[in-house]
Amino acid sequence: MSETVLLDTVLCLPDVDIEALIKGRIIAVMPGRFINLGRQFALCPNDISINSQPHEQYYHSSFLSFAQIALAKLDSEKNLIKAWAKCEGCNMFTLESFDALSKLSIWTKQGLQHKLGQRPHIFLVYLRVYLLPKPIEISTHSQYSLFLPLPASLSVPDTAPILSDRIFAQRKHQLENLQPPLHPELEELQCALASLAITNPTAKLLDEDIRVFLGWSNSKQIKQPSTNLAWINDIAFLGNRSKEQDEGKSNYQAGTDFEKIVRKSLEYLGFTVDEFHRGGAGGIDIFCSQPYPLVGECKAGKKIPNDTAVQLLNLGTLRLQNQELLKQAIKLIIGPGEPTTQLKEAAKVHSMAIINPETLEKLVQLESNYRNSVDLFKLKTYLKAGSSDQEVEKYLDQVYKEISLRSHLIQLVKKHQVNTGDENVEVATLYGAYGYSSPPQALSREEMHEILIELSSPLTGYLGRIKGTDWKSDRFYFLRDLPITSIS
Incomplete structure (x- = not known):
């Protein structure tokens, strides 16, 4: 159920960090102090906090092209607020954890050390980010302050989260436990595509698919460029x-x-x-x-x-x-x-x-x-x-049935995770549930496993897969929906 949130303050963060939050690239920031759980605020860009260090040292080199694009949008007179956030927790990290933390974030180890300064730890604040219905402008402040008042209170809905509940929870768990990234090669590829995707539609589509697969984007927000088609x-x-x-x-x-x-x-x-x-x-x-x-x-x-x-x-x-x-x-x-x-x-x-x-x-x-x-x-x-019209219609019907079957299996995985709270599910469990789910067609366990493997490919990215010792112990988890669109 959606709720309306009243915002009266803004949290000032580096412009690049805010863009990374909006793109789903990160889910946590380093504001320099503890923030209470549940606090809500708009996100305001303010780069004064990192002006003393070059961006080349602060951010990973693979992320710099994105950072430079974000910096080029800066306005010396106005700041554009495009999102708001809710604090979902705050953890302290010491120098010993910076190697692992750097691999899970956009910041270099040197950048994390810069943020640490002379203190024994840094604060990493987990933010659930939501898009505003319409961006708003506020005046740029020459003095850095973590929180600033909004010129007027802002009432916003919580209907446009950047990430789904499940994806956000998974990534928060990964950060809290400093679990290594699952697909570092794909992360490198996405960063390489970021600048190319601005002008190349094919690169843009691939970039969107990779971000969904990595859990950096909510699939519901990605739409086909209908004007081009x-x-x-x-x-x-x-x-x-x-x-x-x-x-x-x-x-x-x-x-x-x-x-x-x-x-x-x-x-x-x-x-x-x-x-x-x-x-x-x-x-x-x-x-x-x-x-x-x-x-x-x-x-x-x-x-x-x-x-x-x-x-x-x-x-x-x-x-x-x-x-x-x-x-x-x-x-x-x-x-x-x-x-x-x-x-x-x-x-x-x-x-x-x-x-x-x-x-x-x-x-x-x-x-x-x-x-x-x-x-x-x-x-x-x-x-x-x-x-041949009737014959081609048969082919269209066959393809549609195959897509519907795959959509059904994706929903089966999704519903099991929602109903049980399990992070992933075995093939045997899915096969048992399939028989009670009004299945569109009969499947053997081996046939189901083959389709699940197909849906968990990096090039499709509808499901994730945790490989077992054999195919029977493979486990799968939901990543994004496969909506059924009529072609009649």
Whole structure:
């Protein structure tokens, strides 16, 4: 149940530390003094506390690129408050623990020693951080003070935590006990991706996946960049468009638009589209060289002309120098409406598959919702000669069932941890619970284990895995949800 929190003070911390808290990179800070459990405050950037030491000495070198980005955002006149926090505990650490603490944080051992000064210990304060609904600005203070009053009290909800309850508890336990990081290589990779992710969408997606896997981010906050994928919703529209439906545009132009979006769709699905073979008069609309050869003809309008199959065969024969390649290639016609009997017969004779623009759009939507879910080699077996929409629909249904099964197993692990308080769960326990969970399909224990291994891969990161002495003693724990998105 959500609550409303009233804030009247701010905690001043280095700007980089606050950015690291917001990104989930750290869950604790070194304010220099004890803070009472349960105290709540906004987080205000103020770098005066570390001005006496270069950032290169204070933060790990792998973290410096992120630190420099955060410092570049500093405003000499205004400070932007983007989050608030609640103190969830405070521990003291001495010099002997700095090696282990440094490996679990963004600070170097030298930086920790600087913070220690002449004192016998430092205070590490665990903060549960929440995003503000809207950032607020306050004036910069020239004098450093740990706590400052807000210009006016601020009422905020606790509905936007950076980390889930379970992930925060796990990481707090790890810090309190100075347990070594589980995936230091992935942490290095994430730091290397941080600056690249600003301008590279692919790097950004990988960066987000790694942060979720490492427990640095809440998966609910990560969303697909829908604005970049809005074109997917135009595939069927462009395929069914004709001159009568698009005033001022010829059928040839409408066909060219459809050809372009088909090429883009096939590339998105994972095909390598050969730019040498372009559409237009006397050209093949589509030729894909990888992962297997595919030639295609695109027809926009109200129906596919009867001679399309013969046209595709003739153009392929004329334009492809290697006729053996044409024999091996998947031959695909993409166009609107129900194919005529004549066209279906011709397509069967020449081993050509026919699909509607709507079917292509569903395939691309599936790939958009679940990256790498479309297996092009499996799809190949469903591209039957003649009208193939129903066959491809069967493939879509099969993939959806496989995703639903995986989502079900993830929820099974999650519910077991929530209901029992266990940090992880064995395969045997999950297998026993699976039978009482309205399972979507029957599974053997070995099949379940194979899927759990897949879901705990660093490249998927839905579950974590603690390897046992054999597969039966492997244990798994929840990391993030796999939501089911309709593709109909």
